[in-house]
Amino acid sequence: MRFPHLFAALGAVFLAQAPHAVAQSAQDAQLIERGRYVARLGDCMACHTATGGKAMAGGLELKTPMGVIYSTNITPDRDTGIGKYTFEQFDRVMRKGVAADGHNLYPAMPYPSYARMSKDDMAALYTYLQRGVQPVRQPNRPSAMRWPYSMRWGMSLWNGVFLDDKPFRPNPSRDTNWNRGAYLVQSLGHCGACHTPRGIAFQEKAMDDAGSNGSAFLAGETVEGWRALSLRNLWSVQDTVELLRTGQNRFATVSGNMADVIHHSTQYFSDADLVAIATYLKSLPPAKGELPMPSTPRAPAAAPATLYTTRGGLGYAQFCIDCHRHDGGGVPGVFPALAGNQSVTSTDPATLLHITLTGWKTVQTSAHPRVYTMPGFARLADSEIADILSFVRQSWGNKAGLVEASAVARARAALNPATTDSGKFDTPRMAKMLDAPNSAQLVRGMQLHLNTKALLPKNVGNQLNCTSCHLNAGTVADGSPFVGVSAFFPSYAPRAGREITLEDRINGCFRRSMNGKPLPVDSADMKAMVAYFDWMKRETKPGDKVAGRGVGKIDQSIKPNVDNGRKVYTQQCAVCHGSNGEGLKRADDTMIYPPLWGDQSFNIGAGMARTYTAAAFVKRNMPVGFHEKFPLGQGGLSDQEAVDVAEYFSHQPRPDFPDKVKDWPKDKKPADARY
Template sequence: MRRIALFRKIRWIRPALLLGLMGALLGLSFQTSHASADTTLPPPDAATIRQGEYLAHLGDCFACHTARGGKPLAGGVPMNTPFGILYSTNITPDRDTGIGGYSLAQFIRAMRDGVDRNGKNLFPAMPYPSYAKITDQDLYALYSYLMYGVRPIYQRNRESRIHWPFNIRLGLSVWKWLFLEDRPYRPDLSKSADWNRGAYIIQGLGHCGSCHTPRGLGLQEKAMDESGPNGREYLSGATIDSWYAPSLRNPRSIKGIEAFLKTGRNGQNAAFGIMAEVDHFSTQKYTDSDLHAMDVYLKSLVRNSGSSPGGPQETISPSQSHSAASLFTTAGGLGYVQFCASCHQLDGKGVANLFPSLAENPSILSRNPLSVVHVILSGSRSAVTAEYPKSFAMPNYGGLTDEELAQIVTFIRTAWGNHAPMVTPEQIGRIRSEITPRPSSAGSYAAPRLAGILKDPHRDEILYGMRLMIETKTLLAKNVGDELTCASCHLDAGTMAYASPFVGLASQFPSYSSRAGKVIDMADRINGCFLRSMNGVALDKHSKAMSAMVAYMNWMNDGFHRHDTIPGRGLGGISKRLVPDLPDGKKIYRQDCASCHGKQGEGLLDAHGSYLFPPLWGPHSFNIGAGIAKTYTAAAFVRNNMPISHSMDTPLGQGELTDQEAVDVSAYFTHMPRPDFPGKVNDWPHGKKPSDARY
């Protein structure tokens, strides 16, 4: 009670004074004394070391103490705090730079009391308020692993950059006196064994509250478990390092939690940001029984939260939900079509185990939009786990304006039945100022924004033409003979550089076509795609559909003239002197293409049998007369546009294959069986047939 009373008296003091000046001026040191080290401990057995290794994963030691590209547990990971940057320390058993000189008693003191071997207070970025709950037996096993199961690494610790007066560590003695309860977990005998095991992991080694529990004036977690007067604050959602960790008392957040922690995905959501690292280094290693125990404990918090299904601090005031039609009638919807739908699909349901659904996604529905905006601005990578060893990237869209991003984020938070508050440009700008967005990709160009169609007096016809480009099979089923759409090759509705964009294309027609041996107009060129790339039937040149598609192409011309240099035009070239290596192409296909296009080139279907990504060979793919059937044409497309989601560069994180690799994989899939093209007999009547044509 004396701690609570004292804190009430000084709660108006800024945390700076609380953590720094008070301890420095008073010289207080409320460190718990421990018995001297027992130097006669025998070496642990193999089973204890193995148990300690598992506990190191339970405690997420690897994620915090392994720098990107660094040696395991050698430290150096930067941690942003309100007071400056901390760097994690070397916890390998190196005696000079690591913890090799720690006795068991000193190790326990560091874990429970936050005091290092030399008596110096540790910053609570190390979650010793949670680790204090670890049992003596588990601390011994963890110590045994770190001392006997880890290779010592000589790597000096980086000096943390903490601002004055927070760098005065004596002040931490006051902080710990006020907020630290250094006692092991006490089982609740009225609960099941699973409940207690889940509580022990989550409250202790798992230290889930470090991210998911809001902080008080002294930056302490407002609650360390579900009991007590502040118990409802525990795991109720919090902001950390410019991310928002959602409430774990929310049924949406813990739905499929066992799969989410084991694999980084649960069919609806995918781990990103800090959580992707936790899944990779830590939770994928958890046993199924421990994951089940955590699920039991978290579900008990949902049942006993005494609040709305959203959980504390997650209650959402419904906004007007957008209908499906708003996808094509609002600026946010059209922004989504242009920049997001390639991966997350027009219906917002994503692609199972590849790209998360945005519909009913708890991160999207969170009252606090911080994490969603952070990911969009800076990009992120999915977790690498044993079940999903391939990481997919969410590209950054920091190059879009605050107004554009606000429109898109508001759309996805209110579409497909989602109900979440709108996001303003001011909020986007504030979040942008807190983080460092990745720069836009070199060589990208500012394509016309589809949202601009809404200002055109012929908007209805142009929008219909745009829809025909991206929903070709659905809207023109009689004319499409395979499973492709125009947007299968003309990415992002024809706005992407070096993906045969429509930008400026209308200015180049009518023009002479050596393949046709005559001058053709825009409608002829469009019909060529229907006959070849879509292995179908030509449109009536005077039909409403053709008029709409031409209208869209004209709108996309964007003011260019015939002899202008058009940035990003075509596919970009690739040398025909490169000789394909078919075995290597097969290997690259399996490694980088099969996840979207199928192991046998059959494409990827959704649960209803509709194609998410098109087949690359077989009866439902483009025929031998298509431009993309030519090896080096396909290679240029692949080199600049595939595979998607391999990097965080806009617009689709694509590329990263070399010219040779692009030629190899293109030669592999273009020479697979595909439909014939009867009209091939009329092609190139005056000669000059390309050397890589399929006939």
């Protein structure tokens, strides 16, 4: 589940200022610290700090249906910030949306929510902003609202109709904990700014859960291309607390602009305040028409029957399965599950489209300091994305509607997503196998590469699949892709000292990388694997240069540092491959990511057992989810780090290779060979 950024930003320029002073007493310091916490509760930092900018100095672009607003400088600078604001002026702008010079703010600034703040919290926030924030001299950028919205005087009329500037009134029938949660949600948290439906005048249809419109409060809204889901009747109190503190729980992982909210704001809330918020949200009756939040995590499901028979399924198998897995269960603590995911199954797939086109990042918190990414898939055609997302929305028990290509096109036009494709590698689309006359054989060949261990248990002697080294079933540039490969066979192999066939090369992988037994060359499965290679050959001829072929090279003059390699492994690799190289398994003992050493890994005859071969692979392909490179966010270590970690894991204990004495009978043995 993903939440969008709280849509609020102070959309007008604060022109008046007050002196910047230094706290003189313990009482002053205590008040400033309370104000700092109130600023956290109000999430001031997220809106008033531009990307790469100075804290609270403003400049963050905020797109609205009426135009663009830039957040303002709320540091105590006397010329460009709020340094000359008196408390009365500050209180007025926070509660009524009227700046010191009399001009009106736009309701993108959540003053209708801040109006509910207590006097004590308002005073503490004012003191902190004036005396606890470093002044920054940075002029505010004027808004770029379209006419007639550029005429601010109209906001006076808007306020007269929609603004209730009275402070929060506790519900006497509820306890202190519930009322504290209601206060934080309705006022400082201004959760309704994103999660409450808006009316024709952009007003929130309800500011609290009371009254005739109370059922609309926090019932969900689409904002800035994201679907802010209903917050009513959330999961258990503890699950909601965990999400707000860490950015993820058993059911959901936040992303998009909500990641900023967690990063800057809710992870710093006290336990008592988090429990109060979660208690209040849980108490609200479910929103009409919204799917109920799950009470227990979805159990691992079987791969859908349509995974290998439809374009959407094959697209998912190619581009999504490495992170979100066959069962849609994701990787706990790393990549979110798609099965039962509220953002996947929402009636409005805006968030799903946004993430697919522009990418995704986990939130950085003290509990989860490592950020994982998903690159945007804007390079895929609208029809391809529609097929994949429709497959996801109707698999593993998800029962959401189809996504039309026209919906993808509209989202693409609104978001204008960039791509990171700068290479010449032409990524084959596995969905196109369905157009071939031998499609069943090709799909079988692809499956054998993707699920080698499960489909050929007598031939695979460890826990690896072909795709462990040939990423996304051999379709990733510099990930040892299969594109064009069959055009270069038969060919001379120095390790064998003779000319070998493609079948010989495939069986070499079975015997070395998968520490198993060769596949009969005349078997249907071998023919299916070769047919899959031949389909990827396309127009390639012997002697052609194929962009992205192999795993590239790395400078062998770089000397490995094993101690540093151990550190790199712990920091970057252990989360997927285990602290002792044992791989990552689910509770039911099925493998998610393969072991890198031990009895269930590749043997010493495998190319990956050589330092510089492994380093070249690591350099361009590991770790995944590290940045925004298509399609896996793969690679990102320096050459030295790649060599160091390759030396470390390749020289760990692993199975022997009995036929090693036959290798390189005529040619010079590579310097980094293990024998």
